[in-house]
Amino acid sequence: MMPPRPPLPLGSWGKIRRQKLSSGRWRARARYRDTDGVTRDVEAWGNTGAAAERTLITQLKDRQEHVDSDISGTMRLSELSLLWFAEIETNGRAGRRTVDGYKDTYSRVIAPALSSLRLNELTTSRLDRFLKSVALDHPTTARHSKIVLTGMIGLAVRHDALRRNPIRDVDSIRLETKQVKALTVTDVQKLRTVITKWQADPDHQGRPRASDLLDVLDIFLATGARIGEVLGIRWQDINLDATPPTITISGTVVMEKSRGTYRQDHPKTNAGFRTVKLPPFAVATLKKKIHEERPEPEDMLFPSSTGTVRSPHNFRRQWRDARAGSAYEWVTPHVFRKSVATLIDQEYSSKQASAQLGHSGTAITEKHYIAKASETPDLTDALQKFAQQETPEELDN
Numbered sequence: 001m002m003p004p005r006p007p008l009p010l011g012s013w014g015k016i017r018r019q020k021l022s023s024g025r026w027r028a029r030a031r032y033r034d035t036d037g038v039t040r041d042v043e044a045w046g047n048t049g050a051a052a053e054r055t056l057i058t059q060l061k062d063r064q065e066h067v068d069s070d071i072s073g074t075m076r077l078s079e080l081s082l083l084w085f086a087e088i089e090t091n092g093r094a095g096r097r098t099v100d101g102y103k104d105t106y107s108r109v110i111a112p113a114l115s116s117l118r119l120n121e122l123t124t125s126r127l128d129r130f131l132k133s134v135a136l137d138h139p140t141t142a143r144h145s146k147i148v149l150t151g152m153i154g155l156a157v158r159h160d161a162l163r164r165n166p167i168r169d170v171d172s173i174r175l176e177t178k179q180v181k182a183l184t185v186t187d188v189q190k191l192r193t194v195i196t197k198w199q200a201d202p203d204h205q206g207r208p209r210a211s212d213l214l215d216v217l218d219i220f221l222a223t224g225a226r227i228g229e230v231l232g233i234r235w236q237d238i239n240l241d242a243t244p245p246t247i248t249i250s251g252t253v254v255m256e257k258s259r260g261t262y263r264q265d266h267p268k269t270n271a272g273f274r275t276v277k278l279p280p281f282a283v284a285t286l287k288k289k290i291h292e293e294r295p296e297p298e299d300m301l302f303p304s305s306t307g308t309v310r311s312p313h314n315f316r317r318q319w320r321d322a323r324a325g326s327a328y329e330w331v332t333p334h335v336f337r338k339s340v341a342t343l344i345d346q347e348y349s350s351k352q353a354s355a356q357l358g359h360s361g362t363a364i365t366e367k368h369y370i371a372k373a374s375e376t377p378d379l380t381d382a383l384q385k386f387a388q389q390e391t392p393e394e395l396d397n
Helices: 049-067 077-091 096-114 124-135 139-158 185-200 213-223 227-231 280-293 312-323 333-347 350-357 362-368 380-387 392-396
Strands: 017-020 026-033 039-046 246-249 252-256 260-264 274-277
Touching: 017 049, 026 049, 039 049, 077 096, 077 139, 096 124, 096 139, 096 252, 124 139, 185 213, 185 312, 185 333, 213 227, 213 246, 213 280, 213 312, 213 333, 227 252, 227 312, 227 333, 252 312, 312 333, 333 350, 333 362, 350 362
Parallel strands: none
Antiparallel strands: 017 026, 026 039, 246 274, 252 260
16 A cells, blocks of 8 residues: 655645646646645646746745745845844833843844854854854853844744754853852941042042942942942832831833933832832931932932933942042942842841842842852861870870
């Protein structure tokens, strides 16, 4: 018994048959398998057999283009990149800063090496060599490039232009594990002294916003918030009548090339929307500012010199100036976040530290934000044997 004939591939046709009709015209016919899996007869006519066949082929190709995706294996990566960026900008799954970061990585790193290649030329080995060459000097950039390429080529896979995503099998990119470095309570006291002296220096007095660095530091330490979250706090987010007083982290300051610096009305993540309870030193700082500034509820807690949203870039530059030449030149605003997490972990647990920082779980907090020295097991009983005294009789034997 003969095995059944295999079906036509989706979007393809079988043998074309010509037939001359009694009217003198010619008919060309073929079986075409549509994307719904149903095979149908398709016909076309012409004055000659060749003309009828040409018309039929044109119809069949039009039928293919109608149902097939615009993305194909022969498309170049540069063309695919435009479609992918358009998709992620419209589906809302990535923020403006994230999309800008993807575009920057593509234009600086990926495009010079791969943009002219067709999708069916993006083999696992070729992508593996590319990422390894980038990782030699810039492993973080290589990992970000892998993220961008995974998304782009994933779009081609979803449109059946490729059977699988070749980048998923490239070798992993190893980043150097950095030890979490945080400030101790003593460090914070010494750092306050450094900033106090800097603010008291006549050369710095009168500079825009040069007098409030200690106030910003207090809110960093009281909340564990990100720099954008701290600069995004409005007076209406503060409740000094609560017991204890609170700040609600409800937004963050972002910077976009097309829009400049502005307050985004939601934090970086869903878990970042939180209300934190304030220690007395932060309450004292806020009451002092109220007495001195008489702010309105809609005013920013830490505005720019013109009363608008303060740029994180400008604050970082000012912070670098203030700590320059001290033993704390390594301290960035993000170090305060790690210091808060470390102290809370020591006094309570990583779960409470994670909640304070606005993380969705403890894994990120424990890996990237809590400074811990490695601790050996308690082997003191065994080690104590080195100190045991033998009796003179035992030594003689």
